[in-house]
Amino acid sequence: MSLYAVFGHPIDHSLSPRIHEAFGALTGRLVHYERREAHPGGLAQALAAFAAEGGRGANITVPVKGEAFTLAARVTARAARARAVNTLSWDNGAWVGDNTDGIGLVRDLTVNHGWSLPDRRVLLIGAGGAAQGIVGPLLDAGIAILAISNRTPARAQGLVWACADARVRLAAAGGAAGSRYDLVINATAAGLSGGLPAPLDAVFEDAIVYDLMYGPKARAFLSHARAHGAREVADGLGMLVEQAAESFLLWHGVRPPTPSVLERLRTEVDAR
Structure with a gap:
């Protein structure tokens, strides 16, 4: 066997x-x-x-x-x-x-949750290995903009350059306060310690918010997003x-x- x-x-x-x-x-x-x-x-x-x-x-x-x-x-x-x-x-x-991470994410978003991706403005929080695996399929799904925010700006800039796509850019400092996003994805490991990524309160208003982690490790971030105006939230199960x-x-x-x-x-x- x-x-x-x-x-x-x-x-x-x-x-x-x-x-x-x-x-x-x-x-x-x-x-x-x-x-x-x-x-x-x-x-x-x-x-x-x-x-x-x-x-x-x-x-x-x-x-x-x-x-x-x-x-x-x-x-x-x-x-x-x-x-x-x-x-x-x-x-x-x-x-x-x-x-298979990216195709798994897109299938969960579109099939399991029924969310549309074409022409959506997306904020990706994190620029590590988890983020690297999902950016390509998100772009292939037809999103309009992918803004990347990371605790270390140089790492975010490296991922922007690696994408080589005009739709991909750095998010403004502080999580792009004043910017509007349709979908916010947390690809950081902050939930492993029960913490949150850098303050991003302004971006949650009326957005769909998704954490790649699931269960208890995602609850702090998703609860915070809901408290700051998120329209819908989901974890990565x-x-x-x-x-x-x-x-x-x-x-x-x-x-x-x-x-x-x-x-x-x-x-x-x-x-x-």
Whole structure:
């Protein structure tokens, strides 16, 4: 039986094994999927051991998505665009890297939530690996403007330059006070410590606000946004499920249905 796993640190909280095993049951495939610890600098050794044990597919999460990009023997166009890998597939004795984060986000926004993306003004908070994985698919979805705000302006500027798209720009200092956005996306890790990104109160008014994190880690940011006028808010649980479905498709040749899996996890996560 082929072996699959998610690598990262910390990893004991990951829902990925449950998601992929549920997908296997829905599609009639036997899936053995594990959590595996991978600290920065240790992914190569972890993947080598995994492949030797029969590993044929891996999801990569924080903080080693960039490391996975450098380790892959080759990468898909969307991984190259993101310069980050969240999905590895074993092919002819080597790892092939892909990135399903962005397509998972767009599917959650448009299919699960029914939000329209064409011609929307989007503010992206954060410029790290999570942000890198979603900018391309957001642009492909037809948004009008993508403004990027980051605690370190130089990193935000680097992502703007990497996009090489006239629609992408730096957000004004302080979160673009006075600017109006249709969609605000938090791609920072502030929720891991229960904190908030830099003050951005002015941008939430009448906007849809989305946090790539989910459950308790997203609540502070989303509650803050709602208190400052957000029209709708959502966390990233749907993105997690949808990007997993894209990985499952790469490994097994079939895209599993996601609604029942998302509904089950939503009930559990909201009860925490």
